[in-house]
Amino acid sequence: MITVLNPGFYSTIQDTGRIGFQEYGVPYSGVMDKRASDLVNALLGNDKNEAVLEMTMTGAKLKFEKATYIAISGADMSPKLNDNPIQLNKIITVKPNDILSFGKLDIGFRCYLGVLGGFKTETVMHSRSMYKNITKQFMLQRNDKLSLSEILVSNIKQHASIRFDSSYLISNNIEVFKGLEFDLLSENQKTQLLTKAFTISKDNNRMAYHLEETLQNNLKPIITSAVLPGTVQLTPSGKLIILMRDCQTTGGYPRVLQLKESSIDVLAQKFTGNSLSFSLKD
Amino acid sequence: MSYKLTYKSFGERAILVEWPAEIDEKIIKDIISFKDLIKQNSIEQILELKTAYNSLLIIYNKCVKNLDNEIAVIEEIYSANKTSNKPDFFLWRIPVCYDDEFGLDLELISQEKGISKAEIIKRHSEAIYLVYFIGFLPGFLYLGGLDKSLEISRKSSPRLHVEKGAVAIGGNQTGVYPNESPGGWNIIGNSPINFFDVSKEVPCFAKAGDRIQFYPVSLKTYRDIKTLVDANVYQMESELLL
Numbered sequence: 158m159i160t161v162l163n164p165g166f167y168s169t170i171q172d173t174g175r176i177g178f179q180e181y182g183v184p185y186s187g188v189m190d191k192r193a194s195d196l197v198n199a200l201l202g203n204d205k206n207e208a209v210l211e212m213t214m215t216g217a218k219l220k221f222e223k224a225t226y227i228a229i230s231g232a233d234m235s236p237k238l239n240d241n242p243i244q245l246n247k248i249i250t251v252k253p254n255d256i257l258s259f260g261k262l263d264i265g266f267r268c269y270l271g272v273l274g275g276f277k278t279e280t281v282m283h284s285r286s287m288y289k290n291i292t293k294q295f296m297l298q299r300n301d302k303l304s305l306s307e308i309l310v311s312n313i314k315q316h317a318s319i320r321f322d323s324s325y326l327i328s329n330n331i332e333v334f335k336g337l338e339f340d341l342l343s344e345n346q347k348t349q350l351l352t353k354a355f356t357i358s359k360d361n362n363r364m365a366y367h368l369e370e371t372l373q374n375n376l377k378p379i380i381t382s383a384v385l386p387g388t389v390q391l392t393p394s395g396k397l398i399i400l401m402r403d404c405q406t407t408g409g410y411p412r413v414l415q416l417k418e419s420s421i422d423v424l425a426q427k428f429t430g431n432s433l434s435f436s437l438k439d
Numbered sequence: 440m441s442y443k444l445t446y447k448s449f450g451e452r453a454i455l456v457e458w459p460a461e462i463d464e465k466i467i468k469d470i471i472s473f474k475d476l477i478k479q480n481s482i483e484q485i486l487e488l489k490t491a492y493n494s495l496l497i498i499y500n501k502c503v504k505n506l507d508n509e510i511a512v513i514e515e516i517y518s519a520n521k522t523s524n525k526p527d528f529f530l531w532r533i534p535v536c537y538d539d540e541f542g543l544d545l546e547l548i549s550q551e552k553g554i555s556k557a558e559i560i561k562r563h564s565e566a567i568y569l570v571y572f573i574g575f576l577p578g579f580l581y582l583g584g585l586d587k588s589l590e591i592s593r594k595s596s597p598r599l600h601v602e603k604g605a606v607a608i609g610g611n612q613t614g615v616y617p618n619e620s621p622g623g624w625n626i627i628g629n630s631p632i633n634f635f636d637v638s639k640e641v642p643c644f645a646k647a648g649d650r651i652q653f654y655p656v657s658l659k660t661y662r663d664i665k666t667l668v669d670a671n672v673y674q675m676e677s678e679l680l681l
Binding site: 176177178181184281334337381382383385387388405406415416417418 | 447449450451453455460461462486487488489490491492493494496498572573574575576577578579581618635637641642643646647
């Protein structure tokens with residue numbers, strides 16, 4: 158069991174998402190940065206789908222009730238165990254009554270905490286990913302108790318070391334494919350979309366990232382059709398919206414680009430004011 | 440199955456099949472039966488299928504390495520022109536309270552359209568609506584078949600809080616908000632029924648291809664039904680469509 162002494166700005170339990178319910182309008186949800194979550198699970202010898210704690214902008218303060226192993230990856234929020242700095246991307250031993258806390262946000266935006274065997278919180282529709290009106294709780298609150306796996310500490314299959322390239326945390330390059338309505342854009346619009354630098358607006362969250370700069374637009378809305386995480390929509394006012402993991406299942410704006418899945422991880426580590434540019438893959 | 444379809448890749452793990460860009464009952468039925476046929480073929484690498492007005496998204500569990508191969512497999516199923524083992528489709532009767540307590544925009548629609556409130560309620564509850572698909576929000580049904588005289592554009596500034604169960608009209612569409620959310624449609628009533636129930640293995644009672652009819656109930660009946668729904672003992676009224 159872990160007690161939440163302070164939840165941080167916006168912390169949720171996430172696994173790889175709620176798959177198989179799109180036809181009921183249920184969003185995928187799941188970790189925003191899969192790369193970081195995969196890494197903490199791999200370090201701990203967990204299955205890829207084990208739930209982790211996703212912390213946004215500021216970290217949580219947590220008290221452990223029993224001994225376990227943890228690993229932290231993604232954004233560097235200066236993690237400390239009992240006030241002693243600890244490393245990212247490494248297995249850390251935790252003893253009963255240890256307190257994990259975080260400090261200054263140095264690099265990235267979302268930080269992932271994995272525990273041996275994964276978090277064992279409520280499962281709804283085959284997933285522990287928190288989402289409003291689906292799970293009872295949609296974000297962590299003070300004094301929450303988070304159940305952990307009953308795996309014995311001695312059973313851990315530790316990986317000696319994992320090579321992890323964390324340069325994606327500072328990359329501005331978002332790799333994309335042509336979206337379904339890309340070919341309806343004029344040459345000028347295409348050039349702008351693929352050469353301009355865009356700035357992330359303050360409207361950025363698990364559902365979508367809105368961009369500041371607009372694109373002159375004369376495309377009509379489309380008949381409501383499928384969208385996916387990573388779909389870039391162009392609104393009638395010329396605003397670009399990049400859908401993220403909690404996005405709706407369908408939409409009516411032209412889909413001009415589609416992010417490569419690995420670029421969703423890159424974007425998940427960016428925040429208000431950061432810049433990015435799109436590069437087209439075939 | 441005789442439409443000319445287009446197949447396009449959508450990201451690394453999905454293929455979007457598109458029908459002519461129209462909202463049409465024949466098209467949606469073709470989409471639904473194609474979806475059912477693909478399901479019955481149980482192709483191992485297909486993770487899930489989702490339909491909308493004129494599209495079917497096929498989502499794979501791995502990166503689609505050879506797009507042409509996958510398209511050929513799907514195309515083959517469509518052109519074989521077999522009829523799918525049709526699931527049962529139902530007509531669901533949905534109680535709606537159109538009382539002023541819930542029908543926040545009834546007066547406005549009445550004035551703008553020059554139709555009495557009673558007549559709006561009559562026209563809204565006489566129609567039988569087709570469920571085109573579920574999307575946007577968990578359990579939100581896209582319904583076709585709104586009486587043309589009731590079409591009214593969305594509100595210029597959306598409400599920040601629309602109550603769970605709100606029955607509303609937006610453009611040529613009508614629908615029910617399955618949960619409290621922001622929304623720009625004109626609200627004419629409220630239904631005590633749960634359109635999305637997380638405790639059920641199949642969270643929505645209705646599916647694409649089913650039909651919906653609303654019927655007006657008094658405030659008292661609304662409250663009685665709500666009590667039964669909350670206690671999980673309400674029996675939905677439905678009829679098998681042949």
